[in-house]
Amino acid sequence: MNTSNLFAKNFKKYEIILASLLVIIIVIFLSIYLLLPNFDKVQQIFLQQSKVGKKLQELKKKETILVSLDQTEYKDNFTKIKQILPPDKDYVSLFTMFDNLQSVTGITIIRTDFQLGTISTGSANKTQGPGKNIYNLPISFAILGSYRQFQNFISLLSSFSGRIVSIKSIQWDYKSEDLINASFTGYAFYSPLPSSIGAIDTPLPIIDKNGQDLMSKIANLPEVKNEIIDGSIVTGKNDLFRQ
Amino acid sequence: MIVKHKINLIIPSEVESRRVKRLKFYLPLIATVSLLIFVILFLLSIIFVNTNITKFNNLNLEVDNLEKKISSFQTTEGIYTFISMMLKNIDQIARSQKNYLPLLDQISELPSSTIKISTISVNDQGNVSFSVVASSSASLDNFITFLMEKDNNHLISNIKADGIVRQKGKYLFNISFLADKSIFQ
Incomplete structure (x- = not known):
């Protein structure tokens, strides 16, 4: 085979x-x-x-x-919230707040000292505040008034009647029986806004009950207008002999 | 004489081993079953892929449309997001704030008729200090007793008095204490 x-x-x-x-x-x-x-x-x-x-x-x-969401309502609230916690140092709103407090409480503000540091918020060295993205702005000021006015002033300062301020120390002495001279040190705060709001599919943050209560409290506050004195001050006559 | 020749036309059967027999039985079976399974799975996978790709594309289209719609609300979203962040920050600051008013109420209760408080200072740690001028030792004692009562009521603690100076019949001294959390928080 x-x-x-x-x-x-x-x-x-x-x-x-x-x-x-x-x-x-x-x-x-x-x-x-x-x-x-x-x-x-x-x-x-x-x-x-x-x-x-x-x-x-x-x-x-x-x-x-x-x-x-009601966009108009949120826009209004945003403006008011920014007055309490602005995104930058905004010294004008600090002066405005003290002017308002002065007229409301009747005290006399005899000195204000805001340690602004570098004005350009972005590049300045920031002092971290009590939370993430909150920065301190050291302030000190002195007032003159009665004890009742003094108490009222502190009460309004702690409420949202302007910039949110935290008092670090108070020292006062009696000028007369019902006139005290008080010096305060403390902090105003600012919180820079982020440059972006995140990706489109990022879930919206939830404003909890605490936040809602705070917002309605702020929403009911009257809007404070920051008035900057412009160049429209009457300076008098140029010609002395003109009527 | 004719010689007889025997021719065996039957092919002698070869005896197959048991292993070969088993292989011949099982291997075609395995081959058929595996082929069938392959064909079924392959067809199923193709059907699944084709059906779901359409579904997936529809989902993607829906997502795209929603994203476009959400983009049109970008301003509202920005304001809402910023408000949420700022409210959280304000809440954090508010929590760190100290309420001086109950402490001031306590200070205003100090017996001021017989003693003169020249300077008072308080800080955010609840430390309170006074510069006091007492007109007599009795009024000084009265003042200390008042503070001790507050201490006993757990409203203040850690009362400390610096050196007492007697000058022109008056008693000058500095006193400090720590305010309790019930009156300073």
């Missing part, structure tokens, strides 16, 4: 086994190169779908809140 006959004979004998093995090998090969990538794709789609689904839910929630 020659070789080819022997091969043919053996092939015929094991052809079922060989064919089966071939099929199994092809199935394994196809599974690796076709089925597994498809499974991977399926998994990716699953992941992406759940991600996009969550994003969609967040966006819907955000949209619902944004649609329900």
Whole structure:
């Protein structure tokens, strides 16, 4: 029997086994190169779908809140909140606040000293305040008035009648029976606003009950106008002999 | 005489081993089943991918539309976000603020008829100090007793008196104490 006959004979004998093995090998090969990538794709789609689904839910929630907000009301409140905690040192609002307190309480402010430091808020060395992104502005001032006026002044200073101020120390002495001279040291604060509001799918921050109460308290405050004296002061006559 | 020749036309059957027999039985079975499973899974995966890609594209489209809508509210979002941050900051500052009024009420109760308080200072730690001029030792004693009562009522603590100077019949001294949290927080 020659070789080819022997091969043919053996092939015929094991052809079922060989064919089966071939099929199994092809199935394994196809599974690796076709089925597994498809499974991977399926998994990716699953992941992406759940991600996009969550994003969609967040966006819907955000949209619902944004649609329900009264832009005019929030704009007004924003202006008032900025008067209490401005984004920069804003010394004008400090002077305005003291002027208002003076007229409301009847005390006389005899000295104010605001340690403004570098005026350019962005590049200045900032003194960290009681929280993240809150900066201190050291202030000191002295007043003259009755004890009742003095108490009233402190009460208004601690409320939101202007810039939020924290008193560090008070020292007073009696000029006469009902006239005291008080010196204060403390801090005014400012909080720079971030340059961006984050990605579009960033969830809106929630203003909790505390925040809501605070906002309605601030919303009911009258708006304080910062008046800067301009150049329109009457300076008198240029010609002395003119009527 | 004719010689008889025997020719065996039947091919002698080869005895297959048991292993080969088992292979011949199981391998075609495994091959068929695996092929079937492969085909089913492959078809299912293709159907799933095609169906979900459409769904995924629709979702993406919805997201895009919403994002466009939200972009139109950018100003409101900015104001809302900033307000939320600033309210948190104001709340933090307000919490760190000290209320001096209850302490001032307590100070105003000090017996001022027989003693003269020249300077009072308080700080945010609740430390209070006085410069006092008493007209007599009795009024000085009266003043100290008053403070001790406050101490007993846990309104103040850590009362300290610096050197008392007697000058022209008057008693000059400095006194300091720590205000309790119930009157200074």
